[in-house]
Amino acid sequence: MKKIYLSHLLEDKDMEKVLKNYPIGIEIIEFGIGQSLDCKEESLKNYKERLNKIIEKPSLSVHGPFLDLCPASFDSLIKDATMKRFESSYWMAKEIGAERIIFHTCFNKMVYFKSSWEYNSKIFWKEFLSNKDDSIKIHIENEYDSDYEHIVNLIDGVNHPAFSVCLDIGHANYCSKIPLEDWIKGLGKRIGHVHLHNNYGIKDNHNGILNGDISILDVLNQINETSKDATWTLEVGKYDEIISSLEWLKENKFL
Template structure:
């Protein structure tokens, strides 16, 4: 089982975690598109801070603010394409990442289902046409989705081994009234990556695994049974929360 931790804490804290646990790192420095305009400075800060630990398992969270791969406006899709490509080149090049995560950009009550699906299909077909299928894995993440159907249909349509779903169980808990069991069983092997955190079912709190309304033993069991090839990443906002969550995974036999 590949386990990552998201670099949502200080360099000092992430280094301390890496010394204690056999985990990879999900880099979030470029989750803001603005950071791509200063990528040399961002890379310098990153490598000075944790460069010696950027070996082995590395994933990257792509830019998400204002990004809309399923937009009906071709100019917005083009900006999104350019930003995603910039981040992909960093991830696959200098960072030697195994994976990169992009948000779906779907917004209920604003996005029209079939329109979003049509343009998302066109976007990802174009984006993936020059990406080697045995190279970096690309995961599309649920954020505000109320159900799983559009993401499943998109992944099935693209039908490439390097393109799969990043299931964020915290986002699901805050935004969907459907059970996690329904989501995991329906998505199944389409899930290639999982963001693990907990919340109160209302806000995207990024709590440790045991702090919230998600039945975590049941969630992990479902993921292991129906999406057993997926890698997991802890997206928790505090060092103590990351450590307690890693200890929880160890106690449950997942790490």
């Protein structure tokens, strides 16, 4: 059985219903929102009060901020803003006892050559991780990335025990022409976490895992073989598709 989280994309009452029936954790998304980070102590207190009954038992993960941010920026003010936001969300993850936090690569091929993105990103992440231990795992997630080589070079270049990849299979299916099997093989043991959702390669729908053209059983079996200790988050926004996905994971002995 895998350690699996559910992204908090549902209303609190629906999250509570799901968590009562399945042995899964929560991936908190609101600690990645600028308004929450502007008043992080209050946001943390509010989240604990709202979900105090259901966050006592589950494992917790945090999705960090990414909108309007870029660790690879050439602009010092953008880089400083990104560092401030990332530090704030890391602090919130630490305070709530989360086991991991996910940040996006923020790579845009229309803006960066891969060489400059890699160079700037390595500087940023070495600075960010300079005072971090491995008590919280830090995963870098592909979003609009059309391939994985620059992510491999970043992880290997930074070389920190807490630093690994979050492979988002839905993003890879939508944004890349490279088969998912090659993504998994290429990233290998660098995969520390996985985001699970499906689509038809046309739009980033975040469908249930059976609603798309990803061969989900083959992909998950390959991930298990390649990086057996990786944790997973079901990143689906509709209640009925969450339930059907969890039932499928249960039937196939992943849950």
